[in-house]
Amino acid sequence: MRAKNSKKLRDDALYGWLFASPWVIGLLVFFAVPLISSLYFSFTTYSILQPGEFVGFRNYAELMSDSVFWKSFSNTIYFVVFFVPLSIFFGVALAMLLNMNVRGMSIYRTIFFLPTLVPAVAMAVLWMWLLNPGFGLVNGMLDVIGIQGPAWLGSETWSKPSLILMSLWGIGQSVVIYLAGLNDISQDYYEAGDIDGASWFHKMKSITLPLLTPVIFFNLVMGIIGAFQQFTLPYTMTGGRGTPADSMKFYVMYLYDNGFKFFKMGYASAMAWILFIIVMALTALIFYNSKKWVHYQGE
CATH class of the missing domain: 1.20.5 (Single alpha-helices involved in coiled-coils or other helix-helix interfaces)
Incomplete structure (x- = not known):
């Protein structure tokens, strides 16, 4: 048997x-x-066309003295630091508004989700027209109220904020996830809050946000990973040049240039592994600290 x-x-x-x-x-x-x-190629001079030779950590050492590398890295950090918190704030706020019991709410939810269905290239073209300093709709609306709009994508100061604005326009997918998280919160907690005489603000502070932290945690991790890989929008809008003054040259754009324009695949591989280590370290840090602020129902 x-x-x-x-x-x-x-x-x-x-x-x-x-x-x-x-x-x-x-x-x-x-x-x-x-x-x-x-990983092996990052220690070589491999260039697709030639096998290259083993050079040890030379690619990594050259990256540390590469001014364009540091510029692309700082641009990416800027985008991550501002976009990720703003996407969480606006995502949660929109989800809470779209979770209200209002007539026709399904229509409003559809409207806010539609931008996520627009291809990235089409979205870049659309926003290039909207933010055009000469005839763009945004500056036209600012002129109506007596404000002279900036050059937006043509300004070194406003180029990255413009990109953040465009990216926030397409957070409908995370809003849907927040909505799912809100609907998963048991109504028993809110009924108990009503019995205790809690106001809307106190229920949001003590019930909604704490029980929504698992979803916020998920979107935080995915948002950081996605933000570090920002590529399509800036590449499309600048034709891969990262202008003006490399203010739109992001990390993955420079990695792509090295690998597929300059055929420095070993150099690009070293950049990829540096990015991998940074993202993994940040993800591990977030997972470690999540025990302090992520709350699950029933715990």
Whole structure:
């Protein structure tokens, strides 16, 4: 009997691996092998056209003295520091507004979600027209109230805030996640708050926000990862140049330039691993600190 059960377990395991093999093979071929290869290439002068030679940490040392690298890194940090908190603040605020029991709310939810369906390139073209300093709609509306609008994308000072504004326009996906989190909060907590005479503000402060922290935590991690990989919008709007004065040159844009324009694939691989380490370190830090501020229902 024991031998029969053992054979059945082996057969079940074999069938399980057979069914899972397409995903396992795909994971190895498309993720594991490129990951290990990029780590090796980061220590070489590999350039796609030539195999290159092993140079140790020279690529990393050159990056530390590369002014464009530091400029792209500072631009990316600027975007992460401002966009991620603002996206969380506006995302939660919009979700709370869209969670109200108002007639026609499904229409409003659809309107706020629609920008996420617009392709990034089309969104870049649209906002380039809206923020045009000469005939753009935004500056036109500012002129009506007597304010002279800035050059926006043509200004070194306003280019990154303009990009943050565009990115905030497309936070509908995170708003949907916040809405799901709000609907998951038990009404028993609010009823208990009503019995205690709690105001709307106190219920939001003591019930809604604490119980929404798991969703905020998820969007925080995903937002940081996505912000560090900002590429499509600035690349489309500047034609890959990062103008003006490299103020729109982001980390992944410079990585792309090194890998596919200058064919310095070893150099680009080193940049990719530095980015990977930074994102992993920040993610680990957030996970470590989450115990202090993330609250789950029933705990």
